[in-house]
Each structure stands twice: as structure tokens, then as C-alpha cells.
Amino acid sequence: MDFEAVARRLELEQLYADYVHCLDADELERWPDFFTEDCFYRITSAEDYQAGLPLGLIYATSRDMLKDRVSALREANIYEPQRYRHLVSSIKIVGEVAEVLDVVANFLVVRTMQDGEMMIFGAGCYVDQVKRDGESWKFARKIVVLDSRQIDTLLAIPL
């Protein structure tokens, strides 16, 4: 492992840390900035993903669609006092061509309701592609593969 590989790996971990803190702080307006303009974003289940089904709880093929998604969530204005907390581990580079990396990572999202009840909201795997963007990296593709087929939510939120 040379220094370039070391630095790239830590930059990658930084990207996932930044992404997670953006979501958990409910700063959704910043969320689309983690993606390239022509990005692909999808939330799906492991079952559908393995069967090759193109369905998704959220399906977007550009950063603008992600912005629309955030606007829709804000306008829906559903009073959802719960908090979400992401844990991400085992980030792994599975492919690499030039400055484009295929990356997988495990995640767990815990939801805390206003009455204090905590539950596992979702667990699964990110199947991502990241591209260098100056000093940092952006997601060219992010597929959120949930282990569960169903998710307990009224409006699908970014994961």
C-alpha cells in the first residue's frame, strides 16, 4: 500500500462520515451536493436487487431529481419528530479504474421516536461508485440495498 492508496482510503472514509452526519443532522438541503450532476441513486431491497428488478423506494437519475426529492419532503411537512442515526462500517473498494472507485459499505440506521423508543430502522449495504471531484469525492452512483423488503416510513427518506 503506497501513500496515495492510504490517502485515498482516508478521503473515502471522510466522504462517508460527511454523508452520514449530513443526514443525521437533517441537513437534507446539502445532501444532493454529495452527488455528481448525472448521478444514479436508488433505495431498494436485497431481494429486488438480486433479482435484477429495477424498482426502488427512491429512484433518481440526476442530482436535480434528488433536489426535487428534498423539496417534496420539506413541502410534505409531515411532523416527524424522530431522529435517525447511521452507523457505517467495513467500507471496501471493490473496483478501481482511474479516479473512479466501486465501493461497498455496511450500514445500520437506528430510529429514535420522541417518546424515547429506539428501533432498528434499516440495515443493509451501500453499492456505490465514487468519482474524484477536486480535493474530495462525489457519488456517481449510490444504491442503498436494504436487507428488509419493507421499511416503516410514510415518506421514503434519503439513506
Next chain:
Amino acid sequence: MDFEAVARRLELEQLYADYVHCLDADELERWPDFFTEDCFYRITSAEDYQAGLPLGLIYATSRDMLKDRVSALREANIYEPQRYRHLVSSIKIVGEVAEVLDVVANFLVVRTMQDGEMMIFGAGCYVDQVKRDGESWKFARKIVVLDSRQIDTLLAIPL
């Protein structure tokens, strides 16, 4: 990212790993050593934290107060056969002046009772400040911000 930044980042991850293993091994007598003498330590809820309320399940303004806390916990001598397991991820440096770093990180604590029942004990975010101390780092400030307002415990334990 230069080598100094890389090394600092890994030293930081080491600090959090050491901290977590100290707690999970119930080696609480070593716990105050992770802090500076004039440290600030607080466990609070996200709700109180965001409202700027100074309350806390634990509130300490020096390492000596942390030692007193441990003594009190040991003297209370409540038979608590449960085990705690911390998962920490997404450690992020959010500010940096000289050798003083502002750091946030997500955590999840799982509690296992003696009968084998496991539950999410707490989830949230550390809002910390660390200072260089020779070869390693110490916490000058650690605010444990719990997503839940309440925590199921008789005596507040270090998190």
C-alpha cells in the same frame, strides 16, 4: 492530505477505539485518564442540547469529578450483570486550531442482559474536543448527545 493529516486521523481513531474498549471491559478506573485535568464531560439529550439547556445525566468539569463518579458507581455496588457494547463510526474532524481538534462521531450502545436479551441502550453523537498529549490525545471536552430523552438505567454510566 499529507502524511501528518493521515497519522493524526489514525491516532484519533485509535483514541476512540481505546476509549470504547475501556468502557466495554468495565475498566472504569482507567476512564478518567482519557480526559484532560480541566475537562468538560456531559451526557445530555439531543433535545436539551439543541435547546441550549445545560442539563445533563452526568455533568462534570474536571477529571477529578469523573474519578468521583467512578467511585460513586463502584460504591453503589448495584448488581448489574448486563454488558454494554459500543459501536462508533463516522469520526469527523469539524474544526482544527493548532493541536486542538473538534470532532464528532456517531455511536450506538447495545446492552445485553444476563438472560441474553439484547436491546439498543442508546444511540447518538459525540461532540468532542481533543488535545494532543505527547504521543496520544486526550478529551478536553466530551458531550454525549443521546437521540433519546430518556435512558433506561438506574445510575447513569459513562458513555
Next chain:
Amino acid sequence: MDFEAVARRLELEQLYADYVHCLDADELERWPDFFTEDCFYRITSAEDYQAGLPLGLIYATSRDMLKDRVSALREANIYEPQRYRHLVSSIKIVGEVAEVLDVVANFLVVRTMQDGEMMIFGAGCYVDQVKRDGESWKFARKIVVLDSRQIDTLLAIPL
């Protein structure tokens, strides 16, 4: 921390990430390859571990025994549609002699049933020894210490 220490640390994180993705993808046939030929593998409870009891849900003293274990699991052919998701954090080198490292790490395994129900399947600590094997590392010893005495499973699976 010199560059060698940095590279070793990241290689170690890579090892745990690879290990976890192998298990979560149910690619158990590749699992024994993470171990040395004369490895020691054991799944036990914290209670038995601390009491020095040699019992284990799984107990193996060679890579061949791990292969037999996988064969037995595949032949049992129990229809288990659940998915497992590992979160690993706080990887810590606790000892180091030449190219042999003693390592501990925390883990959490979430199980998702086919009906979508998610539960904490197990939490605990890896107590491992890894040895350099060319460019990567292998487990010479892996003790999976579960916080709980019991685990809800028909056939003990690799953790």
C-alpha cells in the same frame, strides 16, 4: 506513527471489511481462506470466556475444520431466508511481535427475517491474532466472544 504503522493499520481494517462482506454475502465457501492452515476458531460467550471455560458454539483448530463446518451447513440445507449484517468498529492492536498482531474489535450482527423483522442477533468482541501472509493478513486465531450466553439459531453460523 510512521508510514509502515499507517499502512499496516489500513491493511488490518481491510481484512475485517473483507471478512464481513464475505459473511454477509453468504459466500461461506470463501470464509476458511481468511484463516491460516493451523488456525484456532471459536465462538463463545463472554461469561464462559472470562471463566476460562473451553466450550464453544463452534470450536475448530484448523482451516480444514472450518471447511467441514461450511459443508455441514450447506448439507443441512435448512431453509433460512434471513440475512445477516455485520457492523465492526473500534479495531485495536493490543499486541505486536514481528508480523503477528493481537487485535480486538467490537461487532454487532443484525438479522433480518424474510417478513422484514429486524433484530440484534449478536453483539460482542473479536479477540484475534493475525499473521502476515504476503500482501495481506490471515487470522491465526479468532475468538468470537458474544455478550449473550445464548444465540437464537438452529445451526451455529460463522460470525
